[in-house]
Amino acid sequence: MSASRILWFAASILVGLCLVAIWQLAADARLVSPVFLPGPDKAWAALERGIASGELLDKLLGTVGRMVWGWLLASLLGIGVGALIGISPAARAWLGPTLEFLRPLPASAIVPVAIAFLGLSEGMVLAVIGFGALWPMLLATVHGFAAVEPRLYEVSRALGLSRWEVIGKIALPNALPDIFAGLRLGLTVALILAVVGEMLASREGLGLWILLSARAFRAPDLFAGVILLGLVGFASALLLSAVERRALRWRLPPG
């Protein structure tokens, strides 16, 4: 990062701090009822208290664990099945329209179906997260495989590569940018569905924590939970883009 870029970023952090200060002033002046909007000092205190007592940390781990497991499940399944469909033009022709129909289906719409089969259980939440995060990855993988330069397939045929070799050596590396886009979208979906699932099925986690805090009118606790959820989203996106930069380094021009 160049010096001017760091300077700009520092300035933008300063602006962010100013916004927090305005929030503090607004809360102190009681512009909004403290039932809805506690000051950042109160939210911060609630955050510290929750983390010190370990309670919020437990909820955080619950939510993150659910999100990561569901997302991993969906990633493996999505990339695997997507690769099998994407590598074969026939499979694309037979299955493509069905997949395209399912793509815009709001993932949360299958929550009732999952409840009907699995009840209000941990498995239900995981199934919903997995199902919801599956589609972005599956479709991105199929798309990435379909968009591989056809000549590369011709070369692989000329070299007599087997289907698995074609997938591993040619199609998968070429589809990686698409797959990473799918992974990123899937991660967002997984976090949202983890929160929804916890709220509906009363599983221990940040989603349930903010719901219960709101019912008990404990607004500082609620804001502490929301801040933590924002951090989870931020950190996971950051981590993924770091992995992506490493994995796609070979695509960048040298230097």
Place this chain on the structure above:
Amino acid sequence: MSGWRGLVVPLGVLAAAEVAALAAGLQSDSLARPSEIAAAAGVALVDGTILRATVQTLAAAGAGLAIGTSLGLALGILLGLFRTAGRLAEFSIEAFRPIPSVALIPIVLLIFGFGYRMEIAIVAFATFWPILILTQTAIAGIEPRLLEVSRALGFGLGRRVAKIVLPAALPRLFVAFRLAVGIALIVAVTVEITGNTLGLGYALMDAQQSLRPALMFALLLWVGLVGWGLNALLLWAQARLFGPAAMVEARP
């Protein structure tokens, strides 16, 4: 053309499910035969329950989308035109954006209670961020000479936006809008499923809780159809308005 092949798999699955359910003499609180689902869909379509729920969902999603899009567009244009402001806002935007919109349901519920207002507020929040960011990048991608021309002509901010910025960024703004429509529908249904007593999401939950699997699956298919139809409509409009050159995907 090989369009017929796409229909074989879903029709085959439906037929197989029908035969299997008949052979097994299915009696279930969570499963239904495809023919029962079709019948339930027919009944719900004729008596208007599906249509009423659809109108409720689309109204809430549409109102939230309108608010989120106009605010996001306005701020995005400002931050895109005035680079200094854009750079200064970077951290605050990156800090706010990852908050999952559903996490706000309890707060907004405290403020508005159940109903349209709460759903609209959450849809507006969810659509605001992608529109803001995609608008900002769309404006940043405008040919700089166009902006110089507008300055040379002595345009004020209003005319600069109306005559130069919006037309130049329109194809990419439309892609952002298409993305936001999808998000709006998803968030609206999610809010309804999480407890708001409105629309398709609530109807789905209600069908499940009253143990009417046929109606539940009929609604699920309908939700899929609505999402697919909206997306197809917007794709068609995009191709009509901007031609095939503009058929790019948005990456928030």
